Amino acid sequence: MNAALIPADVQHAYRLIVEYLGTSFSLDSLLDFLAACRGKSVRLEEQTLPIGITGYCFAFQDVDLIVVRYRLDPVRRLGTCLHECAHFFLRHIPRTSAGEATTTFAAFVEQHVQGDVDRLRACYDEPQERAAEMLATLLIAHVDGTAHHIPETARQMYGYRSHT
Amino acid sequence: MPETTVAELVDRLFKTHRRPDGREYTYHEVADALGGAIDSTSLSKLRSGAITNPGRRSLLLLCQFFHVPASYFFPELDVLAPQDTTISAEEQLHAAFRSMGVPGSVQEHLVGVAKAFHKERESTDRE
Numbered sequence: 001m002n003a004a005l006i007p008a009d010v011q012h013a014y015r016l017i018v019e020y021l022g023t024s025f026s027l028d029s030l031l032d033f034l035a036a037c038r039g040k041s042v043r044l045e046e047q048t049l050p051i052g053i054t055g056y057c058f059a060f061q062d063v064d065l066i067v068v069r070y071r072l073d074p075v076r077r078l079g080t081c082l083h084e085c086a087h088f089f090l091r092h093i094p095r096t097s098a099g100e101a102t103t104t105f106a107a108f109v110e111q112h113v114q115g116d117v118d119r120l121r122a123c124y125d126e127p128q129e130r131a132a133e134m135l136a137t138l139l140i141a142h143v144d145g146t147a148h149h150i151p152e153t154a155r156q157m158y159g160y161r162s163h164t
Numbered sequence: 165m166p167e168t169t170v171a172e173l174v175d176r177l178f179k180t181h182r183r184p185d186g187r188e189y190t191y192h193e194v195a196d197a198l199g200g201a202i203d204s205t206s207l208s209k210l211r212s213g214a215i216t217n218p219g220r221r222s223l224l225l226l227c228q229f230f231h232v233p234a235s236y237f238f239p240e241l242d243v244l245a246p247q248d249t250t251i252s253a254e255e256q257l258h259a260a261f262r263s264m265g266v267p268g269s270v271q272e273h274l275v276g277v278a279k280a281f282h283k284e285r286e287s288t289d290r291e
Contacts, residue, residue, distance in 0.1 A: 012243060020220060020241075036224040037244040039233040059246065088246070095246040
């Protein structure tokens with residue numbers, strides 16, 4: 001990836017993540033770091049999602065939720081998870097997604113407050129989507145154990161390069 | 165002005181982020197909740213200032229436990245902390261239209277209509 005084309009906020013976030021986690025880290029470590037940065041728990045779930053959507057994220061009062069499509073192949077699952085993490089790291093998601101009306105995660109589960117999630121799922125601007133994808137692409141090569149699982153086509157898709 | 169020490173920051177965390185019953189968390193409670201990643205003795209030393217230069221990991225774990233952004237200890241991480249901004253009504257409308265696949269130019273038009281309608285209703289309510 002041409003560094004000159006990467007927005008400054010993406011580069012800055014990437015540098016900080018690698019500075020704090022090192023050049024090789026697990027997805028769990030990244031999620032823990034995200035939780036620490038935002039001061040909230042992070043929950044990763046798999047759900048059956050409509051066609052065309054591989055994942056979304058939502059900031060509840062007490063939990064930042066990342067949802068990836070149920071039974072995605074491991075590489076796309078990781079890529080999707082990193083993409084949603086990137087939205088949080090790049091501050092595309094405020095402290096709570098729906099302001100004061102945002103429920104807790106428990107209330108969401110109890111009441112099935114799906115409306116808010118549906119409404120906000122597609123609310124990111126195109127530049128934000130591109131920025132999140134850039135950061136995800138930069139991070140994917142740092143996640144432990146990915147090298148053995150990434151087929152050639154996926155390597156090309158994500159511009160994978162080894163850091164070993 | 166003297167710089168705030170790590171011990172002071174840790175002490176402030178314990179004092180201001182209490183259990184629901186108002187009592188301070190004990191070192192054992194914090195250590196247990198963190199799965200033993202930090203032991204209670206280290207927490208005590210950290211708070212008293214006996215450990216002056218703890219690893220980043222310990223402080224990040226404390227942030228996770230007390231639900232404070234990591235920028236509390238590491239100001240440079242403020243750029244990764246969530247902002248309090250919320251999505252405006254106009255942005256929410258755009259989001260709803262986008263999720264329905266409404267083209268951008270039509271979105272602008274519909275949001276304009278909604279704003280005009282809202283303005284009209286506000287002036288009617290005032291009368």
